[in-house]
Amino acid sequence: MIRDITLGQYYSVDSVIHKLDPRVKLVFTILYIVSLYVGSGVWCYVYAAAFLGLVIILSKVPVKFMVKGLRSILFLLVLSACFNLFLVDGNVLVKFWIIRITDNGLRTASKMVIRMVFLIMGSSLMTLTTTPNDLTDGLEKGLGFLKVIRVPVHEIGMMMSIALRFIPILIEEVNKIMKAQMARGADFETGGLIKKAKAMVPLLIPLFISAFRRASDLALAMEARCYHGGEGCTKLHPLQYHTRDYVAYVILILYLVSMILLGKLLG
Amino acid sequence: MKIIDILHLIHEYKVYDDDEQEVGSVRALNDVTLSLEEGSFVVVLGHNGCGKSTLAKHLNALLLPTEGMVYVCGNNTQEEDDIWKIRKNAGMIFQNPDNQIVGNVVEEDVAFGPENIGVPTEKMVKRVTEALKKVGMEAYRLNSPNQLSGGQKQRIGIAGMLAMRPKVILMDEPTAMLDPSGRKDVLNIVHELNKKEGMTVVLITHYMEEAVDADRVIVMDGGEIKMDGTPREIFSRVDELKNYRLTVPQVTELAWELKKEGVDLPDGILTKEELVEALCSLH
Amino acid sequence: MQLTLKSVSYVYNSDAVEPRYAVKDVSFTLNKGEFVGLIGHTGSGKSTLVQFLDGLLKPTSGQVLCDGEDIFEKGYPLRELRKKVGLVFQYPEHQLFESDILKDVCFGPKNMGCSQEEQLERAKKAIALVGLDESYYTKSPFDLSGGEKRRVAIAGILAMGPDILVLDEPTAGLDPAGRDEILDQVERLNKEEGIGVVLVSHSMEDVAERTDRILVMSGGVLQYDDTPRNVFRHREELAALGLDIPQVTDICHTLRDKGFDIPEDILTVAEAKEEILKVLKKS
Numbered sequence: 001m002i003r004d005i006t007l008g009q010y011y012s013v014d015s016v017i018h019k020l021d022p023r024v025k026l027v028f029t030i031l032y033i034v035s036l037y038v039g040s041g042v043w044c045y046v047y048a049a050a051f052l053g054l055v056i057i058l059s060k061v062p063v064k065f066m067v068k069g070l071r072s073i074l075f076l077l078v079l080s081a082c083f084n085l086f087l088v089d090g091n092v093l094v095k096f097w098i099i100r101i102t103d104n105g106l107r108t109a110s111k112m113v114i115r116m117v118f119l120i121m122g123s124s125l126m127t128l129t130t131t132p133n134d135l136t137d138g139l140e141k142g143l144g145f146l147k148v149i150r151v152p153v154h155e156i157g158m159m160m161s162i163a164l165r166f167i168p169i170l171i172e173e174v175n176k177i178m179k180a181q182m183a184r185g186a187d188f189e190t191g192g193l194i195k196k197a198k199a200m201v202p203l204l205i206p207l208f209i210s211a212f213r214r215a216s217d218l219a220l221a222m223e224a225r226c227y228h229g230g231e232g233c234t235k236l237h238p239l240q241y242h243t244r245d246y247v248a249y250v251i252l253i254l255y256l257v258s259m260i261l262l263g264k265l266l267g
Numbered sequence: 268m269k270i271i272d273i274l275h276l277i278h279e280y281k282v283y284d285d286d287e288q289e290v291g292s293v294r295a296l297n298d299v300t301l302s303l304e305e306g307s308f309v310v311v312l313g314h315n316g317c318g319k320s321t322l323a324k325h326l327n328a329l330l331l332p333t334e335g336m337v338y339v340c341g342n343n344t345q346e347e348d349d350i351w352k353i354r355k356n357a358g359m360i361f362q363n364p365d366n367q368i369v370g371n372v373v374e375e376d377v378a379f380g381p382e383n384i385g386v387p388t389e390k391m392v393k394r395v396t397e398a399l400k401k402v403g404m405e406a407y408r409l410n411s412p413n414q415l416s417g418g419q420k421q422r423i424g425i426a427g428m429l430a431m432r433p434k435v436i437l438m439d440e441p442t443a444m445l446d447p448s449g450r451k452d453v454l455n456i457v458h459e460l461n462k463k464e465g466m467t468v469v470l471i472t473h474y475m476e477e478a479v480d481a482d483r484v485i486v487m488d489g490g491e492i493k494m495d496g497t498p499r500e501i502f503s504r505v506d507e508l509k510n511y512r513l514t515v516p517q518v519t520e521l522a523w524e525l526k527k528e529g530v531d532l533p534d535g536i537l538t539k540e541e542l543v544e545a546l547c548s549l550h
Numbered sequence: 551m552q553l554t555l556k557s558v559s560y561v562y563n564s565d566a567v568e569p570r571y572a573v574k575d576v577s578f579t580l581n582k583g584e585f586v587g588l589i590g591h592t593g594s595g596k597s598t599l600v601q602f603l604d605g606l607l608k609p610t611s612g613q614v615l616c617d618g619e620d621i622f623e624k625g626y627p628l629r630e631l632r633k634k635v636g637l638v639f640q641y642p643e644h645q646l647f648e649s650d651i652l653k654d655v656c657f658g659p660k661n662m663g664c665s666q667e668e669q670l671e672r673a674k675k676a677i678a679l680v681g682l683d684e685s686y687y688t689k690s691p692f693d694l695s696g697g698e699k700r701r702v703a704i705a706g707i708l709a710m711g712p713d714i715l716v717l718d719e720p721t722a723g724l725d726p727a728g729r730d731e732i733l734d735q736v737e738r739l740n741k742e743e744g745i746g747v748v749l750v751s752h753s754m755e756d757v758a759e760r761t762d763r764i765l766v767m768s769g770g771v772l773q774y775d776d777t778p779r780n781v782f783r784h785r786e787e788l789a790a791l792g793l794d795i796p797q798v799t800d801i802c803h804t805l806r807d808k809g810f811d812i813p814e815d816i817l818t819v820a821e822a823k824e825e826i827l828k829v830l831k832k833s
Contacts, residue, residue, distance in 0.1 A: 133371050165371050168413050179606050180645040183637040184706060185629055185661030202657065205647035214366045221367035224327055224359040225427065226351050226383040234385050236378035236395065314725040315696055416592065443723045446592045447752050448792065473725040512727035517755060517797035517819055524823045530830060539797065543804050546826065550810065550833055
């Protein structure tokens with residue numbers, strides 16, 4: 001049933017990676033992406049792949065879930081690979097009608113594909129091992145320093161978490177309204193684009209009204225429960241660094257430094 | 268001891284036209300004076316639009332008086348500095364269980380109130396466990412609220428309120444959207460909290476059956492208190508209740524009809540057992 | 551018009567080793583002009599069943615026949631069926647979307663392809679049928695009270711001229727007077743307009759007083775399909791399914807156990823009054 005869907009793609013299993021603080025995983029993802037760009041060359045990629053592979057093994061998430069994430073961007077991947085492959089100048093390797101493949105094109109295309117694949121796998125590893133709630137918490141706390149430049153970090157976190165809670169409810173509501181309008185003879189399936197867009201009106205208006213009603217109810221309920229912004233709040237599960245988190249940071253930095261060195265040595 | 272004191276409370280809603288110009292006001296509460304005993308179970312009855320929800324919102328400072336005073340646990344709702352004290356002392360449960368749950372995990376939602384009033388983490392864990400135990404939902408601690416039934420969600424709402432350790436529970440039609448079994452669960456819990464923990468309960472409802480076990484029943488109409496008494500007193504005035512667009516449970520109605528026919532029954536029969544016993548003694 | 555369900559089932563997870571049935575092997579026929587009550591717990595399969603009647607959900611197995619024709623046969627005009635079977639969902643006011651009431655009620659006839667004049671004619675007739683007058687035509691649906699909104703939503707279905715009206719808990723969330731108004735309206739539609747009604751309800755009292763026939767669902771299975779008198783004779787069996795019987799029927803059962811000579815199939819307060827008076831006079 002629709003209510004059972006979890007947003008994001010959390011894969012529930014007990015592993016070291018799951019236990020890590022969400023902030024660590026956030027930093028991991030960013031640094032890993034950086035690492036893909038500091039080093040280039042076959043050995044750097046092998047190194048990056050080995051590191052990612054190790055983390056995947058530690059996370060106990062089956063590889064097929066990572067691949068699933070890739071499938072959705074396959075089209076994008078192929079398209080941009082083609083652009084690079086055919087349009088980059090260099091020494092011509094193959095020439096066929098108006099299509100020509102150069103050594104430079106091949107190099108950039110493969111570089112790009114490898115980077116993208118690693119990038120997607122790296123970041124889906126984060127969403128697979130972190131619950132949306134932890135992620136929100138991590139973002140709120142991890143980006144806390146932005147408060148100094150007046151970014152409303154707490155409010156953004158609160159909004160994300162409320163959105164997570166209400167999206168499944170609203171999806172169910174769409175379903176209900178759709179059926180109710182179908183019972184009144186509404187047709188959502190046939191017709192051209194314009195007719196279909198028009199057919200959405202009886203769906204969208206009740207949905208917006210419902211969303212606003214829920215929002216105002218929720219605001220009242222939150223006020224009744226003493227909500228007054230992030231000031232002076234405590235947490236049921238405050239984010240706290242454990243030894244394993246510090247170890248993870250050290251490993252990450254070692255990885256990044258070694259990647260830079262490797263890039264320098266080979267480049 | 269009086270836990271809630273309402274003195275000549277008047278509430279007016281402003282009415283605006285399409286250009287957002289104020290064009291007048293509607294009086295939702297008209298000179299309401301009422302005080303409630305600590306530890307009592309009070310049911311407020313009345314049809315939709317009679318002002319009962321407005322009254323409830325005054326009891327934890329979600330609305331402020333146009334005229335008059337409201338004191339909750341000795342604090343005036345118009346003192347801005349006391350507003351969080353009042354909301355902590357008088358917890359509120361609303362009609363739609365979905366729209367009052369904030370957290371994505373049951374325990375996180377229960378902790379929402381305590382987090383806001385700054386309860387330290389170690390104490391909070393204890394409070395959450397305690398609150399969930401009181402509503403019988405410990406097993407669902409780590410579930411998503413979306414997987415629960417309406418009645419269960421309402422119980423989570425109650426737990427979230429209990430975790431703030433309030434003295435008064437305000438409930439604005441908490442059972443209107445629930446099925447019969449969910450309704451029973453919620454009522455049983457509230458009665459238990461009233462009896463065992465001595466909490467004051469203000470239950471707004473239009474299910475007459477829910478008023479039967481109360482200490483005191485208040486009937487509202489047109490923003491005013493029209494009837495005030497024990498369930499027995501109130502339910503013996505069936506004609507008057509019907510006037511206020513309310514009905515009585517079938518037992519009470521049957522007893523009332525029989526009495527009208529000259530059968531010698533006591534006033535305001537509330538339960539099946541009472542009626543059966545009274546009839547058997549006549550038989 | 552006749553609507554027949556022929557051993558329909560609905561399975562949630564059909565691939566699983568142990569499939570979960572929402573509805574299991576249910577058969578019954580709805581005849582022209584009948585007033586049928588459908589009762590059962592939340593999750594008993596009522597809501598699933600109701601959607602079969604309108605072709606909104608296709609059963610995993612079994613057939614739904616409208617005047618002998620299978621509605622899920624390829625090429626069957628489902629929109630024609632939806633004219634004949636009007637389905638009113640829970641909280642139907644949530645489906646209102648037009649700027650005024652007349653336009654909103656026209657939505658159904660418009661989808662049916664009626665001419666402008668016919669749309670208006672049907673809409674006006676439907677609005678009158680739910681007991682609202684002309685002054686409502688130009689009002690915004692969002693300015694109405696809960697009970698009025700619901701009546702407008704029901705008018706939206708009536709404007710399509712259904713032979714059978716299916717109502718899923720039409721009184722949920724209304725106050726007692728609002729509940730009675732809606733049910734009186736529905737009863738009038740049945741008695742005076744000859745529209746068949748399926749009333750899904752949690753209130754045993756309502757179905758006992760108003761329907762000709764009751765379907766009892768439990769765990770996806772049709773447990774009883776009989777007249778209210780015969781169904782509510784089964785006090786113990788219904789209790790085992792977690793369902794109550796009307797309070798007054800329960801009183802009469804108990805009085806009978808105590809030696810009163812009254813029938814056990816009493817359904818209304820008026821009937822109970824007569825019978826009890828008879829017994830008391832004799833003694």
